[in-house]
Amino acid sequence: MTRTVKVALADRSYDILIGTGLLARAGHHIAPLLRRPKLAIVTDETVAQVQLPTFLAACEAEGIACETLVLPAGEATKNFTQLERVTRWLITQQVGRDDMVVALGGGVIGDLTGFAAAILRRGTGFIQVPTTLLAQVDSSVGGKTAINTPEGKNLVGAFHQPALVLADTDVLDTLPPREVLAGYAEIVKYGLLGDRPFFEWLEQHGARVIAGDSDARAEAVARSCQAKADIVAADERENDQRALLNLGHTFGHALEAEGGYDGRLLHGEAVAIGMVQALGFSVRLGLCPGQDAERARRHLAQVGLPVSPADRGLGEVPAERLVAHMAQDKKVRDGRLTFVLARGIGEAFVTRDIRSDELVSFLKTETS
Numbered sequence: 164m165t166r167t168v169k170v171a172l173a174d175r176s177y178d179i180l181i182g183t184g185l186l187a188r189a190g191h192h193i194a195p196l197l198r199r200p201k202l203a204i205v206t207d208e209t210v211a212q213v214q215l216p217t218f219l220a221a222c223e224a225e226g227i228a229c230e231t232l233v234l235p236a237g238e239a240t241k242n243f244t245q246l247e248r249v250t251r252w253l254i255t256q257q258v259g260r261d262d263m264v265v266a267l268g269g270g271v272i273g274d275l276t277g278f279a280a281a282i283l284r285r286g287t288g289f290i291q292v293p294t295t296l297l298a299q300v301d302s303s304v305g306g307k308t309a310i311n312t313p314e315g316k317n318l319v320g321a322f323h324q325p326a327l328v329l330a331d332t333d334v335l336d337t338l339p340p341r342e343v344l345a346g347y348a349e350i351v352k353y354g355l356l357g358d359r360p361f362f363e364w365l366e367q368h369g370a371r372v373i374a375g376d377s378d379a380r381a382e383a384v385a386r387s388c389q390a391k392a393d394i395v396a397a398d399e400r401e402n403d404q405r406a407l408l409n410l411g412h413t414f415g416h417a418l419e420a421e422g423g424y425d426g427r428l429l430h431g432e433a434v435a436i437g438m439v440q441a442l443g444f445s446v447r448l449g450l451c452p453g454q455d456a457e458r459a460r461r462h463l464a465q466v467g468l469p470v471s472p473a474d475r476g477l478g479e480v481p482a483e484r485l486v487a488h489m490a491q492d493k494k495v496r497d498g499r500l501t502f503v504l505a506r507g508i509g510e511a512f513v514t515r516d517i518r519s520d521e522l523v524s525f526l527k528t529e530t531s
Contacts, residue, residue, distance in 0.1 A: 166381060168388045170304065171396040175324050179304060179388050181381060185331035186217045186292070190225030193290060196326050198261040200227045203253055205276040206267040207236040210294050213337050218267055218292065230256050234272070238424040241271050241310045243319075249279040253287070263288045263326065269295035269342075270302035270430065274317070277308030281323035291328045295338060296346025296380075297431045299330040300353075300387035305395040305408075311424060315491040316416045322400055330388070332380045340373075344468050345431025347373055348411075348438070350383050353390040355438060355459055356410045359509030361386055362459075369466055406513045410503040411437030417488035418472055421480055428475045435468040436475075444525050445504040455507045471529070482526035486519065 165182035180192060193202070202222060206215055211233045222229050232252045234240050258264060264287055266276035273291050280289035291303035309320025335343065347369065354362025365372070371379035391408065398405040415430070415437030422428045439460045445451035464470050472480055489500055499515045500522075506512065 164381075166385045168385060168392050170324070170392045172324060172399060177324060177326055177328065179328040179330060179392065181299075181330045181332065181385050181388065183331065183333045183377060183381075185329045186214060186334060187221050189218050189292065189329055190221040190223070190227055192327065192329060193222070193263070193265075194225045194227060196288070196290070197227065197263060200225070202227055202229045202263055202265050203256050203258050204229055204231040204265045204267055205234065205249055205272060205279075206231060207234050207240065207269075207272055209236040210268045210272070214294055214334055215267065218265075234275075236271075237426065238271055238311070238419075238430070241275050243310065243312075245275060246279060246310050249275060250283055253279060253283050258283065258287060260284045260287055263290055265290045265292055266303075266325075267292045267294065268298070269293065270298045273298055273303050274307070274309050274320070277306075277323055277325065278310060278320050281308055281321040286323065288326050289323070291325045293328065293330055294334045296335050296343055296384075297349050298346075299332075299335075299384050300346060301349040301391065301408075303328050303330070304388055304391050305405075306399065315420050315488060316424075318491060324399075328388075330384060332377065332384060335380065336375055340467075341429065343373055344466065345429040347466060348431040348435040348463070348468055350387050351459075351463065352408075352410050352434065352438060353387045355442070355505065355508055356407050356503070356511035357509055358386075358390060359507075361390075362462075362508050366462055369462070373466055403513070406501060407503055407511050409501075410505070410511050411435070411439075411441050413437065413489055413492055413500065413502055414440040414485075416492065417485040418477065418480070420488040420491075421485060422475075422477055427477065428469075432469050432475060435463050436470060436472060439463065439470045440525075440529055441503060442505055443529060444502075444522070445506070447525050448504070448521070451505050451507055455505070459508060482523045485526055486523060 168179040266273040280287045293299045293303035306324035309317035411434045415433035442456035
C-alpha cells in the first residue's frame with residue numbers, strides 16, 4: 164500500500180509518496196511531471212551501485228531518457244566545489260527551467276542537488292528520491308537546500324520545494340545499521356517536539372522500525388512526514404513554528420562543526436545528542452521535569468544512539484568553542500541565539516531568552 168502525504172503550499176503543493184516498490188515504479192510517478200521525457204540525475208557512489216539501476220530501468224520503461232552524475236558519498240560532499248560541479252554539469256546537459264533534476268540519495272545529495280536546482284537558471288524543478296531513513300523523514304521534505312562551510316552546517320542555501328518526493332521504504336533494507344539509527348533519531352524528534360503519543364508509540368514499536376518491519380517503518384515515516392508537512396505548510400520559511408523542527412539541532416550542528424564533518428558523527432547522531440542536551444538544558448533552567456528528559460535519553464540510548472559527545476569519540480569539547488559555532492547558526496536573530504527547549508515530552512517551544520553564561524555553564528558539564 165502506498166501512503167500519500169500532501170505538503171499544502173498553494174500552487175507549489177506536492178505529494179510525498181511512501182511505500183514499498185516505489186523505486187521500481189518511479190518512471191510511472193515522474194512521467195506526468197515532465198514537459199519532455201528527460202531527467203538529469205544526481206546521486207553518489209554508494210547509491211549508484213545499489214539503487215540507480217532500478218531507478219534507470221523504471222524510467223526507461225516510461226520512455227524517459229536519463230543522464231547521471233555520480234558524486235563521492237559523505238557529508239564532506241556538501242561544499243562549494245561539488246556545488247559548482249553539479250551546476251556546471253546541469254548546464255552542459257542543457258537542463259532548462261521546465262526540466263526536472265532528480266536527487267537520488269540521502270540528505271547530502273538531496274540538499275546539494277536541491278540547492279543546485281534552486282540557483283540554476285533562477286530555479287529549476289527537482290524531485291527528491293530519498294534513499295536513507297533520515298532523508299525520508301526529514302531532509303527531503305520542506306524545501307530546505309544547502310551546503311556546508313568550514314564555519315558551520317547549511318549556512319549557504321535556499322528554500323526550494325521539490326515537485327515530488329518518492330520514499331520507497333524497501334531501499335532502507337540496504338542501509339548499514341548505523342545509518343538506520345541516525346534516521347531514527349529524526350523520527351524520535353517528532354514525538355519529542357509535539358506528539359507525546361507518537362513518542363510513546365515509538366517506545367513500544369521503535370525496535371520494529373529499526374529492525375526493518377515493513378508496517379512499522381511505513382507508519383513511522385508517514386507520521387513523521389505528516390508532522391513536518393503540517394509545520395511547513397503553516398510556516399514555510401521558518402519565521403516561527405517551523406523552528407520547532409530544529410529540536411536538538413543547535414547543539415548538534417555545533418558538535419558536527421567541531422568534528423569537522425569527518426564521519427565520526429553522523430547528522431542523526433548529532434541530533435540525538437543535541438536533543439538530550441536540549442532537554443537537559445531545559446531541566447537545568449527549571450522548565451522540564453527531569454523524568455521526561457531521562458525518559459528521552461533512556462529511549463535513545465536503548466536503541467543504540469549516542470547520547471553524549473564522548474559516545475562518538477569527540478572527547479572533551481570546549482564549551483566556548485561550541486557557543487562560537489552556535490553564533491553562526493542560521494536562526495540567530497539580532498545577535499541572539501534561537502533555541503528549541505521543552506516543558507516536557509511533546510511540549511517543545513522556541514526561545515531567544517537564553518543567557519550565554521548559563522549556556523556555557525551547562526555545556527561545560529555536558530561535554531567534559
